[in-house]
Amino acid sequence: MTESTLFNSTSNSPLHAPTVWCVGGTDSSGGAGVTRDLATLCDLGVRGCVIVTQVTAQSNSKMLAQAPMAPSVINEQWQALASEGLPHCIKIGAVANDEQAFSLCARIELLAGPRPFIIWDPVLQTSSMSTISRLSKEAIVQLLNVADIVTPNVSELAALSQYFRNQSTISSHHDARKAAKTLLATSNLAEHPGAEKATLLKGVFVKAGHADWQCDATDMYFTQTEDVSFSQPRCDAGELRGTGCLLASAIAGFYAKDYCVNDALTLANAYVRKVRNVSTSQRDKFHHPKAVGFPTNPDIFPTVCFKNSVFKTSANGEREISHQHSSPFEPFEPFVPIAPKRGIYPVVDSADWIERLLPTGVNIIQLRIKSDKKDSGQAWISEEIKKAVALTRGTSCQLFINDHWELAIEHGAFGVHLGQEDLFDADIKAIRHAGLRLGVSTHGYAELQRVKALSPSYIALGHIFATQTKTMPSKPQGLARLKQYVQLCADTPTVAIGGIDISRCKAVANTGVTHIAVVSAITKATNPIHAYSALNKEAGYA
Ligand SMILES: Cc1ncc(COP(=O)(O)OP(=O)(O)O)c(N)n1
Ligand SMILES: Cc1nc(C(=O)O)sc1CCOP(=O)(O)O
Numbered sequence: 235m236t237e238s239t240l241f242n243s244t245s246n247s248p249l250h251a252p253t254v255w256c257v258g259g260t261d262s263s264g265g266a267g268v269t270r271d272l273a274t275l276c277d278l279g280v281r282g283c284v285i286v287t288q289v290t291a292q293s294n295s296k297m298l299a300q301a302p303m304a305p306s307v308i309n310e311q312w313q314a315l316a317s318e319g320l321p322h323c324i325k326i327g328a329v330a331n332d333e334q335a336f337s338l339c340a341r342i343e344l345l346a347g348p349r350p351f352i353i354w355d356p357v358l359q360t361s362s363m364s365t366i367s368r369l370s371k372e373a374i375v376q377l378l379n380v381a382d383i384v385t386p387n388v389s390e391l392a393a394l395s396q397y398f399r400n401q402s403t404i405s406s407h408h409d410a411r412k413a414a415k416t417l418l419a420t421s422n423l424a425e426h427p428g429a430e431k432a433t434l435l436k437g438v439f440v441k442a443g444h445a446d447w448q449c450d451a452t453d454m455y456f457t458q459t460e461d462v463s464f465s466q467p468r469c470d471a472g473e474l475r476g477t478g479c480l481l482a483s484a485i486a487g488f489y490a491k492d493y494c495v496n497d498a499l500t501l502a503n504a505y506v507r508k509v510r511n512v513s514t515s516q517r518d519k520f521h522h523p524k525a526v527g528f529p530t531n532p533d534i535f536p537t538v539c540f541k542n543s544v545f546k547t548s549a550n551g552e553r554e555i556s557h558q559h560s561s562p563f564e565p566f567e568p569f570v571p572i573a574p575k576r577g578i579y580p581v582v583d584s585a586d587w588i589e590r591l592l593p594t595g596v597n598i599i600q601l602r603i604k605s606d607k608k609d610s611g612q613a614w615i616s617e618e619i620k621k622a623v624a625l626t627r628g629t630s631c632q633l634f635i636n637d638h639w640e641l642a643i644e645h646g647a648f649g650v651h652l653g654q655e656d657l658f659d660a661d662i663k664a665i666r667h668a669g670l671r672l673g674v675s676t677h678g679y680a681e682l683q684r685v686k687a688l689s690p691s692y693i694a695l696g697h698i699f700a701t702q703t704k705t706m707p708s709k710p711q712g713l714a715r716l717k718q719y720v721q722l723c724a725d726t727p728t729v730a731i732g733g734i735d736i737s738r739c740k741a742v743a744n745t746g747v748t749h750i751a752v753v754s755a756i757t758k759a760t761n762p763i764h765a766y767s768a769l770n771k772e773a774g775y776a
């Protein structure tokens with residue numbers, strides 16, 4: 235849900251400040267629960283509100299007393315908050331009992347129109363091993379059905395999934411995946427006729443904390459179609475308390491700040507690492523997390539890996555996985571970077587365009603032939619690539635071929651540009667062995683952290699502004715995020731793309747991005763040659 239679609243429940247006016255409601259228990263010691271959630275959200279510049287489900291008297295090592303709230307008190311807190319508008323995200327932590335769970339789920343189901351994003355962090359026990367949540371199978375099913383994502387650690391995943399399958403232990407990635415898939419399957423349309431797709435559980439994010447079989451610490455995110463993993467080397471954070479709440483509330487905070495789910499997960503992983511990195515000596519004697527602010531340092535970001543499921547419909551009309559693509563990039567030699575000279579990078583759809591632009595002295599160009607031209611057939615595309623390679627041979631112009639990596643190798647192009655989907659199928663090793671350069675598209679933190687593992691020749695960062703050239707599934711990134719991405723790429727050359735014209739190229743160049751790719755600013759210009767030079771000059775590259 236975006237700010238533009240989120241409306242105040244009473245006045246229908248949009249809510250602007252990123253806001254998260256934290257539903258859960260108080261921890262009198264301040265180390266966990268909604269007390270920790272609020273500190274995390276405050277650190278991230280997000281407004282946090284609370285709906286208290288239970289008051290706990292606990293020290294850093296013991297639970298002394300617990301008092302669950304009556305559902306009517308939870309309802310009153312909900313109504314008080316809702317009268318001022320709905321939040322972007324609701325983070326549900328410890329729910330004390332079935333009564334509370336049923337009443338909360340009923341409230342959520344009553345929400346009309348676009349709903350806040352709902353994260354259920356199924357806290358069952360405190361770190362001192364006191365039970366703070368007693369839920370029946372029915373209450374668990376209801377919570378799973380209202381949540382968008384659920385964020386158990388391995389023990390919580392085992393406890394939740396044991397209701398729906400025979401196995402109760404989880405001691406491998408395979409077990410975790412099966413258990414997560416079981417939870418996803420409890421929430422399906424067949425069991426809830428009439429339910430809107432948007433109300434079904436979308437993903438299970440399994441926190442690495444108790445995954446003892448792992449060498450690195452790998453958080454695992456499972457959806458119906460995709461497995462995503464977020465890996466960091468393990469680090470000893472001593473007796474840090476409340477890291478589960480910290481991670482879940484950071485996910486909620488980043489989501490409220492309008493990051494997509496995979497980016498919120500990547501940022502939250504980096505944020506927790508930043509907190510852990512604060513040495514024990516810097517922490518107070520209660521082992522509570524410190525405020526550390528927005529993560530920016532490349533060293534604290536996880537490596538992200540995607541695995542996609544490809545579905546087929548069986549004879550009886552059921553969807554089943556036909557096979558899986560994965561992108562576990564093996565460590566191999568980095569690709570040679572593009573030439574360091576900063577410049578405008580025209581993206582064009584024929585060899586004729588390349589011939590027209592070469593006299594400008596352009597030093598990087600892309601041949602991007604898409605579906606409308608594909609009707610001309612593979613032979614035509616092959617001819618265009620061959621012509622483009624011949625035109626640029628012996629010049630200093632670095633020619634990248636979009637999509638058609640096999641033809642690029644065959645004709646000896648300088649490089650290949652691949653999108654995220656292409657990375658599942660393309661033979662990266664073959665491209666590397668043929669001596670070609672590699673450029674890769676990204677659209678946010680998760681994709682960026684995925685492709686950094688490839689050490690490509692450049693990383694493209696898109697789309698910065700709205701574009702008329704291509705239908706984009708993601709939102710425009712804007713200049714502030716572009717600047718963060720450039721920092722994360724460290725020494726790898728970067729290319730900004732999407733909606734960049736003469737009026738914007740100076741501000742884009744000021745982010746430090748090494749190249750600016752444009753389609754329409756050149757191909758739709760009255761005088762494309764002049765447009766190329768003007769863009770280069772305005773960006774300060776000439
Ligand atoms: C420089 C540059 N950046 C991004 C893209 C987009 O590539 P991709 O994601 O493969 O999408 P298509 O261009 O194939 O539609 C690009 N071509 N060039
Ligand atoms: C081809 C392409 N890829 C993008 C990405 O973000 O990956 S944006 C884009 C279109 C860029 O065209 P224009 O300069 O006319 O806005």
Ligand SMILES: [Mg+2]
Nearest residue numbers: 636637652653
């Ligand atoms: Mg492509």
